[in-house]
Amino acid sequence: MIDVTLLGTGGMLPKKDRWLASCLISCGGHSILIDCGEGTQIALKCAQRKTKPIDLICITHFHADHISGLPGFLLSMGNEGRTEPVTIAGPEGIEKIVRNLCIIAPQLPFEIRFADLHDSAGFVSGSLNINSYKLNHSIECIGYNFELPRSGKFDIAKAEKNGIPKSLWSQLQREGRVFSGDKLYTYDMVSSGPRRGIKISYCTDTRPCASIVPAVRDSDLFICEGLYYDDEKFSRTAEKGHMIFREAAGIAKEAEVKRLWLTHFSPALDNPEDGLEQARKTFPETYCGYDGMSITLTYHD
């Protein structure tokens, strides 16, 4: 089970009624914050979420609207009594950027660890597998996938064929591996093979590019930027390294995702919903994100 909450859905400038694009992904008692623009610490409170479970912050790129809230956010974590380390992942150079910003937050009561993510890096956080992929923006920018894997069903025939003692079956199912005598038994010895898990993809800021469709293929939830919906705004949007709603919908369709949430709306866009009908012509399962929008994703059966 994964909870996903859009803390903010604005791009470029924070507005009094729309926080900057940021997302919280929670699974098994751990939370991951994606991006932290100015005001994200307030957006988190507005969404009635806590800093405590956040042990990973994934930054997409180093434009101010995606990272300038970080010193304040980290200070808030400290004020709330945090002593456990926090990992901050992002494009190459993340440590230098964060150290520069944190010149005004020099005495945090917890350790910060850094993960420099190159072209296509994969790592594990709690029960989630995370991988990043390169996007196409005006500066280096990465997208993220978060996947909760699901092991196979217990296969009695396979267990018997592999000669696994019946007395160990339930422990093996519960714990994944069991030592008995001098032997190690693992769950794959009794499993029918992995099943479809849950996959969430997050893409902002970017032009459509070759890396996105294969990366986000088959996602249960594809969160993607849509700066504007109007075709008249297309050139201006593309020039700035962004995309419009129908481009995001086109990617969603091609990658056969289950649903698309649009985010990172231009501050000039008062009613993103006005562009929804057109986007749904390309991909019917398109939704406009809003601050506080939330979903709980579970396994498919």
Place this chain on the structure above:
Amino acid sequence: MIDVTLLGTGGMLPKKDRWLASCLISCGGHSILIDCGEGTQIALKCAQRKTKPIDLICITHFHADHISGLPGFLLSMGNEGRTEPVTIAGPEGIEKIVRNLCIIAPQLPFEIRFADLHDSAGFVSGSLNINSYKLNHSIECIGYNFELPRSGKFDIAKAEKNGIPKSLWSQLQREGRVFSGDKLYTYDMVSSGPRRGIKISYCTDTRPCASIVPAVRDSDLFICEGLYYDDEKFSRTAEKGHMIFREAAGIAKEAEVKRLWLTHFSPALDNPEDGLEQARKTFPETYCGYDGMSITLTYHD
């Protein structure tokens, strides 16, 4: 005439219903921003003020709640088409701090100039005389005075005594100085001597200390921090280098200011007004600041 607006009145953490302490002072088409915590760019819009007239930003100290909004604020100024330089004044080291923070805003379309303010520095901005004085906080911190001077009345007897040709009187009054033939005439030759102008003082964050009373003496408006009002919170407040309402009121009384606006309330203080009655026992002209609180100060007669 000077307009003063409190953009935010919160301390330590931004809240959804109270922006971080920040103030806008406007006079003769120029504006000065004091402090710029996270969200100040939104607070400015909420108060229906513009970035365009702001050509000076005065920073009191380098704690995040007073400066972390600066990169976003400067980017907003750029987005609004600014090309004219902006001066940022603050305690020694201001340039290094701002350059560090602006690693995420590397290409501003205007020049930033810096003014390192030592113990007691004075400078002029537009028609205002500004001076700073050292406060007593956990890190180096300065208070600011903003004074609009007022020249004396035209004194006919003095003009005649000094032999100023009558034909130059109105030009001298208008322009302050006139060359005629090989002689320079200045307004002080016809003036009864300077009159009381308008003075505004801004003090946060600090414990009461010896420098404050003489610096803010006789201010028309003394804006001062009050983190809490409750005496039970006194030790905790003092430990952190802050003051409570009655201490600010005590300074206001001793310095014979005209009125006191309290600001920089603790995020735990939901209703600062609850502490007003007690503070007014010390200094009746005490008011609790609120976001957007505004006053226009004019000469006294």
